[in-house]
Amino acid sequence: MKNAFALIYTGDASMQIRELTFSRSVAAVPFGGRYRIIDFMLSNLVNTGIYNVGVIAQKNYHSLMDHIESGKEWDLHRKRDGLFVLPPFVTHDNTGVYRGTVDALRSCMGYIRRSEQDYVVLTGSHTIYNTTFSDMIEAHINSDADITIMYNEDDSKASEGPFDDLRLQIDENGYITDLELNNPKTKKKYRSCDAFVMRKDTLEYLVEDTYSHARYDFTNDVLVTRSKELRLKGWYYGGYVGRLNSVVDYYKHNMALLDKSVSSDLFNPEHPIYTKIKDEFPASYVGNGYAVNSVVADGCVIEGIVENSILFRGVHIRPGAVVRNSIIMQGGIVGEDSMLDSVIMDKNVNVLDNRQLSGYCTYPLVIRKGRRV
Amino acid sequence: MPKKKIIAMLLAGGQGSRLGVLTKSMAKPAVPFGGKYRIIDFPLSNCVNSEIDTVGVLTQYEPLALNAYLGSGQPWDLDRMNGGVFVLPPYVSGSEGQWYSGTANAVYQNIQFIDQFDPEYVLILSGDHIYKMNYSAMLRFHESKHADATIAVLTVPMEEAARFGIMNTDEDGRIIEFEEKPKNPKSNKASMGIYIFNWNVLRPLLIADAQNSSSDHDFGKNIIPKLLTDSASLYAYGFTGYWKDVGTIRSLWEANMDLLGSDPEFNLLDKNLRIYSKSPALPPHYIGKAAEVRNSIVSEGCEVYGKVTRSVLFTGAQIGENAEITDSIIMPNAIVGENAVIKKAIIAEGAVVGAGAVIGAKRRPEDGDYDTSLTGDITLIANSVTINEGERVPVGMIVK
Numbered sequence: 014m015k016n017a018f019a020l021i022y023t024g025d026a027s028m029q030i031r032e033l034t035f036s037r038s039v040a041a042v043p044f045g046g047r048y049r050i051i052d053f054m055l056s057n058l059v060n061t062g063i064y065n066v067g068v069i070a071q072k073n074y075h076s077l078m079d080h081i082e083s084g085k086e087w088d089l090h091r092k093r094d095g096l097f098v099l100p101p102f103v104t105h106d107n108t109g110v111y112r113g114t115v116d117a118l119r120s121c122m123g124y125i126r127r128s129e130q131d132y133v134v135l136t137g138s139h140t141i142y143n144t145t146f147s148d149m150i151e152a153h154i155n156s157d158a159d160i161t162i163m164y165n166e167d168d169s170k171a172s173e174g175p176f177d178d179l180r181l182q183i184d185e186n187g188y189i190t191d192l193e194l195n196n197p198k199t200k201k202k203y204r205s206c207d208a209f210v211m212r213k214d215t216l217e218y219l220v221e222d223t224y225s226h227a228r229y230d231f232t233n234d235v236l237v238t239r240s241k242e243l244r245l246k247g248w249y250y251g252g253y254v255g256r257l258n259s260v261v262d263y264y265k266h267n268m269a270l271l272d273k274s275v276s277s278d279l280f281n282p283e284h285p286i287y288t289k290i291k292d293e294f295p296a297s298y299v300g301n302g303y304a305v306n307s308v309v310a311d312g313c314v315i316e317g318i319v320e321n322s323i324l325f326r327g328v329h330i331r332p333g334a335v336v337r338n339s340i341i342m343q344g345g346i347v348g349e350d351s352m353l354d355s356v357i358m359d360k361n362v363n364v365l366d367n368r369q370l371s372g373y374c375t376y377p378l379v380i381r382k383g384r385r386v
Numbered sequence: 387m388p389k390k391k392i393i394a395m396l397l398a399g400g401q402g403s404r405l406g407v408l409t410k411s412m413a414k415p416a417v418p419f420g421g422k423y424r425i426i427d428f429p430l431s432n433c434v435n436s437e438i439d440t441v442g443v444l445t446q447y448e449p450l451a452l453n454a455y456l457g458s459g460q461p462w463d464l465d466r467m468n469g470g471v472f473v474l475p476p477y478v479s480g481s482e483g484q485w486y487s488g489t490a491n492a493v494y495q496n497i498q499f500i501d502q503f504d505p506e507y508v509l510i511l512s513g514d515h516i517y518k519m520n521y522s523a524m525l526r527f528h529e530s531k532h533a534d535a536t537i538a539v540l541t542v543p544m545e546e547a548a549r550f551g552i553m554n555t556d557e558d559g560r561i562i563e564f565e566e567k568p569k570n571p572k573s574n575k576a577s578m579g580i581y582i583f584n585w586n587v588l589r590p591l592l593i594a595d596a597q598n599s600s601s602d603h604d605f606g607k608n609i610i611p612k613l614l615t616d617s618a619s620l621y622a623y624g625f626t627g628y629w630k631d632v633g634t635i636r637s638l639w640e641a642n643m644d645l646l647g648s649d650p651e652f653n654l655l656d657k658n659l660r661i662y663s664k665s666p667a668l669p670p671h672y673i674g675k676a677a678e679v680r681n682s683i684v685s686e687g688c689e690v691y692g693k694v695t696r697s698v699l700f701t702g703a704q705i706g707e708n709a710e711i712t713d714s715i716i717m718p719n720a721i722v723g724e725n726a727v728i729k730k731a732i733i734a735e736g737a738v739v740g741a742g743a744v745i746g747a748k749r750r751p752e753d754g755d756y757d758t759s760l761t762g763d764i765t766l767i768a769n770s771v772t773i774n775e776g777e778r779v780p781v782g783m784i785v786k
Contacts, residue, residue, distance in 0.1 A: 047670050047686070085460070271672075280669040285668075286667065286669070287667050292660055294420075294654040294661075295685035296685075297645075297655065297682075297683045298679050300681075302680075304679065305673060305675060305677065306673065306674060308672050308673075309670055309671055309673060310671075310686070311422070311670070311685065311686055314655065
């Protein structure tokens with residue numbers, strides 16, 4: 014058991030992975046055939062030995078709550094500590110709508126104060142990777158840093174998504190000497206992974222102090238603005254990092270699972286990724302159905318042809334259907350002789366017989382949850 | 387403890403010696419089945435789907451794998467405040483203690499366990515059958531007949547009736563005669579080994595049976611015949627649907643094959659009466675660029691780079707490039723190397739088949755004599771065995 018608790022911030026008001034987040038927060042968006050995005054962070058924390066986890070919810074969190082329930086699938090239904098979902102609540106000084114991360118953190122100050130651990134891991138919920146935070150926490154404790162920020166190397170230029178692109182300049186001793194937020198012309202290759210370790214009392218002080226100055230954003234108003242007064246250190250992470258900032262990112266990181274080096278990094282058997290169990294029968298290939306270079310979850314029935322695609326649980330590909338370069342979420346049905354290319358089908362979409370749908374890899378066609386085509 | 391209307395006692399102590407090396411290190415109910423299940427998932431899920439929330443699992447032979455698998459009962463939603471799943475091994479009381487000497491004796495030794503719940507009815511199940519059944523329909527039948535005991539029966543082909551315990555009934559379904567494996571069967575209603583007893587009828591019977599040193603302490607051989615001679619009211623409850631005793635290597639292989647196809651003999655895709663199992667937390671399976679999977683079922687965590695036809699791949703199985711698997715069962719975490727050829731075989735948990743090995747090869751004179759009485763034409767590679775690169779294992783051989 015680590016001397017740390019964790020806070021996962023899921024409620025970004027500006028988030029938008031287009032149609033995929035109409036009815037759910039980004040943390041609850043399905044990923045990789047059987048997971049939701051938040052499964053990666055919850056599993057990382059549990060695999061670290063952190064059993065006190067607060068999930069800060071803001072908007073559209075029904076889907077999220079339905080998914081995580083009591084936390085028992087992550088072994089987080091504990092007598093002491095465990096999983097706490099922290100939705101907004103309205104009081105005389107709390108309007109119910111967060112003006113930013115600092116505002117959200119302040120509204121769950123009660124939970125933070127009650128937590129018995131001395132350190133906190135603060136993370137967002139739109140970045141996926143599979144690691145433990147043990148070494149990072151250890152390094153933070155043994156350093157003089159106020160905050161340690163996990164980062165990786167990312168040469169891509171800043172995306173237009175709703176999430177912050179925080180770039181770091183790191184000196185040879187690991188100290189952060191400069192921070193840049195959402196600079197589309199950035200030349201810095203080190204990018205924050207949206208995971209921070211600090212002492213609990215540091216967090217309490219920073220949140221109250223920033224709030225009292227009518228500042229509400231953790232990245233901007235704490236990290237960037239106070240970068241000179243705080244000692245910030247970086248913690249390099251070399252594994253695969255997927256930032257789900259846009260539909261194209263979403264498509265790209267799902268498709269990356271077809272690459273063995275990515276899937277064995279994200280699904281490292283030493284750090285299993287846990288999720289809600291659906292008790293589906295294994296996938297069944299019948300008649301002339303087959304799949305090539307695809308990830309297929311339990312409960313699928315494949316009577317047609319599937320190539321370079323990700324099929325979530327309980328998808329049915331009927332005879333003669335051809336699905337290429339697509340992501341078909343839970344319960345999707347592709348009718349006889351229909352052809353799909355570069356399509357993202359949200360949950361329970363029914364594509365009838367003889368339909369032809371196609372997007373492009375840089376602009377996949379997204380079909381909203383529960384629609385009939 | 388709150389009173390329960392009905393509780394189930396699941397007999398899971400059998401060795402299952404006809405499954406050969408598959409049960410070398412685990413009891414039969416823990417044997418993997420159907421890609422992601424173990425045999426015991428079927429009776430346990432049936433209980434939960436029938437709103438029976440208290441199940442005693444009687445273990446004796448190699449209980450470790452079974453105990454570890456059952457855990458708190460959470461995968462079956464049997465982690466309950468009142469009731470749930472209980473593992474009941476034999477125990478020592480005072481200076482006395484004995485192994486379970488028969489099915490009836492196993493339940494007899496747990497009378498105190500059952501009495502805690504003060505049930506009206508006790509459902510006796512065995513852990514070696516694959517089927518989906520709603521026991522609450524059987525209970526309603528039992529209640530409507532005001533029976534002392536009800537036995538579930540399956541109509542089997544007349545020519546096969548001699549292999550079963552056969553119930554001869556009157557028009558109302560009341561059992562008038564029971565014959566164990568009769569040479570000339572009078573009916574084709576075979577006992578499925580599923581009984582509902584009124585606890586106040588069964589309890590004294592078990593106590594009397596335990597005193598009788600000439601008894602085999604067996605439900606089929608002793609308890610049912612005793613009820614019949616006492617003219618108790620015994621009824622046969624007809625079950626229609628898939629039911630298979632997977633007590634032999636052939637029947638285990640057949641039952642797995644019965645899951646394949648668009649209209650399988652045994653349909654587990656049906657959301658009705660869902661079967662639950664413990665999840666190993668593995669990602670969805672991956673089918674490689676040159677892989678070809680036809681008419682097969684594939685479970686989570688598998689990676690397939692070769693050719694798989696009419697086969698069942700269990701969780702975490704790995705099939706190398708250009709390997710060819712036909713009519714086979716590849717159990718959890720087994721690894722098949724590239725260019726290996728496997729025909730009509732069972733590759734047990736964690737076994738490794740080296741590159742280019744041939745399993746189920748045509749028999750040659752130099753293979754000499756080996757025992758195929760358990761396997762017939764099915765080749766069996768035992769748990770965690772490694773078959774070396776290029777090695778040849780002929781049809782029907784057991785490698786342990």
